Amino acid sequence: MIPVAFDYVAPESVEDALAALAEAGDEGKVLAGGQSLLPVLRMRLNAPERVIDLSRIANLRGVCEDGDHIVVGAMTTHHEVAHDPLIRDHAAVLAEAASTVADPQIRHRGTLGGALAHADPAGDLGAPVLALDAELVVTGMGGERRVPATEFFTDLFETAVGDGELLTAIRIPKHTGWGGAYEKFVRVSHQWSIVGVAAVVKGSGGTVEQAKIGLTNMGSTPLRASAAEAALAGASGEAIAAAAAKAADGTTPPSDLNGASDYRAHLARVLTRRAVDRALGA
Amino acid sequence: MTRISVKVDGVRYSDDVEPRTLLVHYLRETLGKVGTVVGCDTSNCGACTVHVDGRSVKSCNMLAVQADGREVTTIEGIATDGGLHPMQQAFHECHALQCGYCTPGMIMQAIDLVGENPDASEEEIREGMEGNLCRCTGYQNIVRAVQQAAGVMAGQAASSSQAGE
Ligand SMILES: Cc1cc2nc3c(=O)[nH]c(=O)nc-3n(C[C@H](O)[C@H](O)[C@H](O)COP(=O)(O)OP(=O)(O)OC[C@H]3O[C@@H](n4cnc5c(N)ncnc54)[C@H](O)[C@@H]3O)c2cc1C
Ligand code: FES
Ligand code: FES
Numbered sequence: 363m364i365p366v367a368f369d370y371v372a373p374e375s376v377e378d379a380l381a382a383l384a385e386a387g388d389e390g391k392v393l394a395g396g397q398s399l400l401p402v403l404r405m406r407l408n409a410p411e412r413v414i415d416l417s418r419i420a421n422l423r424g425v426c427e428d429g430d431h432i433v434v435g436a437m438t439t440h441h442e443v444a445h446d447p448l449i450r451d452h453a454a455v456l457a458e459a460a461s462t463v464a465d466p467q468i469r470h471r472g473t474l475g476g477a478l479a480h481a482d483p484a485g486d487l488g489a490p491v492l493a494l495d496a497e498l499v500v501t502g503m504g505g506e507r508r509v510p511a512t513e514f515f516t517d518l519f520e521t522a523v524g525d526g527e528l529l530t531a532i533r534i535p536k537h538t539g540w541g542g543a544y545e546k547f548v549r550v551s552h553q554w555s556i557v558g559v560a561a562v563v564k565g566s567g568g569t570v571e572q573a574k575i576g577l578t579n580m581g582s583t584p585l586r587a588s589a590a591e592a593a594l595a596g597a598s599g600e601a602i603a604a605a606a607a608k609a610a611d612g613t614t615p616p617s618d619l620n621g622a623s624d625y626r627a628h629l630a631r632v633l634t635r636r637a638v639d640r641a642l643g644a
Numbered sequence: 645m646t647r648i649s650v651k652v653d654g655v656r657y658s659d660d661v662e663p664r665t666l667l668v669h670y671l672r673e674t675l676g677k678v679g680t681v682v683g684c685d686t687s688n689c690g691a692c693t694v695h696v697d698g699r700s701v702k703s704c705n706m707l708a709v710q711a712d713g714r715e716v717t718t719i720e721g722i723a724t725d726g727g728l729h730p731m732q733q734a735f736h737e738c739h740a741l742q743c744g745y746c747t748p749g750m751i752m753q754a755i756d757l758v759g760e761n762p763d764a765s766e767e768e769i770r771e772g773m774e775g776n777l778c779r780c781t782g783y784q785n786i787v788r789a790v791q792q793a794a795g796v797m798a799g800q801a802a803s804s805s806q807a808g809e
Contacts, residue, residue: 363685370646370663370709393707400705401687403664413663417710441699465775467690467753470699471706552688552774 365403372415376422376530379414380503384526386412392528393417394437394476397468422475422530425449434532436475440487441466443474453534455542455560455641456490462546462558463487475529478514481521481583483616484554488515488584489576490544491532493560498522499531506530515583540564541641545633546578549620555579556620557629559587559609561637569598573638580615580630588612590634602642606635648712652677653721661708668692670708671718679720679748683777690776693749694718700756702775719748722755730800731755734793735786742780750776754790762798766791 368391373379383390391410393399394417402408416422422437425446432448443449444461463469463477463486477487478498491498492515497508500523509522516522523529546558558578564571573594575587589612593605610627617623645660652675659674671677671694680703683691687705694703695717703716722729728736731751741747750773757764757772764772769790770783778786 364666364669365664367662367664370707372709372712396707396710397687397705400666400707404666404685415710465690466756466772467693467700467702467775468687468705470696471701551771 363404363406365400366406366409368403368410369412370415371412372418374418374420376419376501376528379416379419379528380501380526382412382414383528384503386410386414388525390414392479394479395439395472396476397464397472398476398480398482416528428533430536431533432536434474434534436479436529436531437473438475440464440469440472440474440477444469449534452536452538453490453494453542454537454540455493455544455562456487456534458542459486459490459544459546459558459560462544465552474532478532479521479523479529481515481519482554483518483582483584484556484579486544486546486555486558486578489558489578490542490560490562491534491576492584492586493562493574493576494534494537495574496535497533498529499533500524500527501530502527508533512586518582537562537564541643543637543640545637545640547629547633557615557626557633559630559633559637561634561641563594563638563641565642567598568642570594570596570602570638570642573641575609575634575637577609577613577630580610580613580626582616585613587630587634594638602638603635606638607631609634646709646712648709650708650711650713651715653716653718663707663709665708666704667694667696667706667708667711667716668703670711671703671716674708677718677720680718681745681748683745683749688775688777689746689749690753691746691749693752693776695752695756698759700753717752719752722751729755730796731758731789731793734789734796738785738789738792740781740785740789741778746776746778746780750778750786754786754793758790758794758797762794762801764790764794 389411560576587609589608610630615626683689692704
């Protein structure tokens with residue numbers, strides 16, 4: 363299908379994009395890679411009057427270092443995230459998760475910022491960003507603010523990005539020397555996660571010192587598996603399996619055609635054990 | 645209407661388009677490049693795959709205005725005077741199609757895949773083609789064709805780099 367007609371602007375700076383957004387008010391919609399928005403417009407589930415394309419803003423794209431953080435521009439594509447050497451060195455779980463999103467063609471256009479702002483609970487990039495304790499840089503007319511990942515995702519398809527604001531960058535504390543693994547469970551290739559688990563693990567010789575676990579599609583937002591994280595500290599061997607068994611504690615995963623709630627809880631436990639083992643190099 | 649200027653299969657075009665026009669519709673309806681086809685309404689099937697600035701994209705999931713200033717290559721732009729592109733030739737020789745509807749997208753994605761990973765294993769080829777659906781072949785001959793073409797393309801790259809030395 364063809365979208366409802368709209369006006370199109372492609373500003374070349376964040377300032378101009380914010381001005382265009384303010385002018386359009388409720389009728390404006392931001393376009394990043396378009397890989398979620400264009401299907402929505404084509405199905406006419408949304409019909410904005412003005413579309414503001416961020417793709418001509420050069421400084422929203424790319425990865426750089428800032429002291430003990432790496433900073434990923436919101437318009438950096440999934441393909442770039444998956445292959446970027448800084449991300450692979452300091453936030454490996456994010457690179458791996460990005461490489462599991464959709465298919466190569468969609469990864470060439472879809473962006474990290476777009477995926478996080480879209481906040482689909484089955485999306486693969488929220489869990490790693492949460493596990494890495496990232497901060498999301500949200501910019502408005504009044505300047506920028508940094509929102510911890512724990513406060514960014516507020517509900518199904520809802521985030522801390524307010525009206526007239528843009529997600530401009532993702533700041534990730536360097537996890538140099540930590541292991542990372544993303545375990546995604548799907549029944550056919552090129553599908554959204556039924557459940558996904560992002561593990562970021564510090565440890566050696568088969569013993570976990572500290573582990574941070576993010577869960578995909580175990581609730582209306584990405585979640586941290588806090589009970590499992592606490593039990594993983596100092597764990598090795600069988601204790602890792604016992605800790606992973608707590609991965610679904612406190613969650614109320616959805617039931618849908620892909621899996622019932624208790625099946626998702628089972629998947630979260632199994633995938634957490636696999637992800638921790640792999641991140642630990644066991 | 646928005647004015648765009650885009651190079652498609654080596655030729656520069658300037659056109660006024662409605663911003664809502666999808667790239668695939670611009671290619672087919674404005675430029676008459678009907679080699680690129682539409683197979684779904686959900687950006688799943690990959691039949692519409694083209695290259696934008698050298699990388700594969702689904703042209704049903706991109707606006708024509710987003711291609712302004714960029715270079716697009718479609719299935720109609722890959723053969724040369726010397727004959728078919730090695731990927732086209734391999735699809736032909738390996739009989740990597742039945743109805744042929746998925747073929748333009750399969751070939752464009754396969755060229756991107758081999759460009760990025762010239763030594764792709766069978767598993768890597770299957771994964772790299774996951775965004776392209778075929779309802780006829782069962783994929784076996786498609787994988788064989790990509791393997792065959794990868795060998796030919798590697799040979800061509802080697803001989804052209806020798807010629808350049
Ligand atoms: C067939 C198919 C399969 C897919 N499979 C997966 C999958 O397995 N896993 C997965 O995680 N994703 C999947 N996706 C979605 C993909 O990851 C998208 O790229 C991503 O969700 C959206 O990123 P985008 O850059 O394309 O954003 P867009 O589609 O352009 O925008 C998405 C939304 O975010 C808003 N937005 C975008 N950027 C910003 C910004 N900087 N500031 C504020 N608001 C912004 C837009 O207004 C819009 O509402 C799939 C998509 C398709 C079509
Ligand atoms: S027509 Fe573009 S993916 Fe199906
Ligand atoms: S040959 Fe018919 S869909 Fe692939």
